[in-house]
Amino acid sequence: MTLDELLKTIADSEAEDWSYITRPIFAQDINQVSGGGRDTPWIEVQEHDQLLVYRKDLRISIAVGLPHRDKFYEDWARGFPDPDASSDWVDFRYNGMPVYRDIRVLVDGARASLPVPAPSTDKVPRLQYTIWRLIDEVVGAGRFDEYFNGAGLTISDHNWPRGR
Numbered sequence: 001m002t003l004d005e006l007l008k009t010i011a012d013s014e015a016e017d018w019s020y021i022t023r024p025i026f027a028q029d030i031n032q033v034s035g036g037g038r039d040t041p042w043i044e045v046q047e048h049d050q051l052l053v054y055r056k057d058l059r060i061s062i063a064v065g066l067p068h069r070d071k072f073y074e075d076w077a078r079g080f081p082d083p084d085a086s087s088d089w090v091d092f093r094y095n096g097m098p099v100y101r102d103i104r105v106l107v108d109g110a111r112a113s114l115p116v117p118a119p120s121t122d123k124v125p126r127l128q129y130t131i132w133r134l135i136d137e138v139v140g141a142g143r144f145d146e147y148f149n150g151a152g153l154t155i156s157d158h159n160w161p162r163g164r
Contacts, residue, residue, distance in 0.1 A: 003100055003161070006092060009060060011130045015137040021051040050139050063091040064104065064113075064135065072105050076122065076151045082109035087116075090135070100161060104132060112140060112147035118162070122153050125160035 049065035068087040072078075077085035087105045091098040104113040115124045115132045124132075129148070136144035 001094060003092075006060065006094055006099065007127060007131065007161075009057070010054070010062070010092070010134065011127055013054060013056070013134065015134060017055050018134075018138045019053045019055055020138055021053065022049060052135065052138050059095050061093045061096070062135065063093060063098075064088060064139065066091070068103055074105070074116075076117070076153065077105050077107050077114070079152075080108035080111075080147070080150060082111070084109050086110070088113075102128070102161065104135070107147055107151065112136060112143055114144075114147060114151055114153065117153055118156070118158060121156075123156035123158060124148075124153050125158045125162075126155050128160040129155050 047066060050063070052062040052064070054060035066089040068089050070086055072085040072087045074085075085105055085107045087103050090102050090104050092100040092102075103116050105116060106113050113132065113136055115128045117124050133144045133148075136142065
């Protein structure tokens with residue numbers, strides 16, 4: 001299976017085709033940290049906290065929630081009643097292994113998650129829009145279109161993932 005085939009399979013699926021598992025899902029990032037006035041280094045553990053598993057092909061899964069940025073400052077992400085926005089990683093997995101990673105932005109105090117538009121634009125490729133909408137339908141509040149439009153984002157026919 002190619003990355004294009006994997007993403008097309010996901011985009012062509014329905015929310016009912018997915019199982020949803022919450023932490024622990026055993027997809028961690030572990031770092032030894034030192035400094036900050038402490039004499040002894042310590043360990044910081046961050047993890048994805050949600051796993052979507054495609055019921056029709058259990059080799060396909062999507063892990064979300066591993067923190068990227070605590071504060072996300074793009075204007076399009078901050079124009080909601082709660083201006084706090086953050087970002088986390090979306091890992092597309094095949095046979096349990098990450099095969100592609102992208103970012104989602106949690107807006108309005110994490111009431112919705114949106115894709116990052118192409119640099120210096122408001123454009124989100126249709127395939128990415130479709131998949132982010134699916135993720136929101138499975139694990140979110142189901143208000144993706146409301147927030148997508150509220151952020152001033154638009155759908156484009158550009159390739160995604162970028163650079164392929």
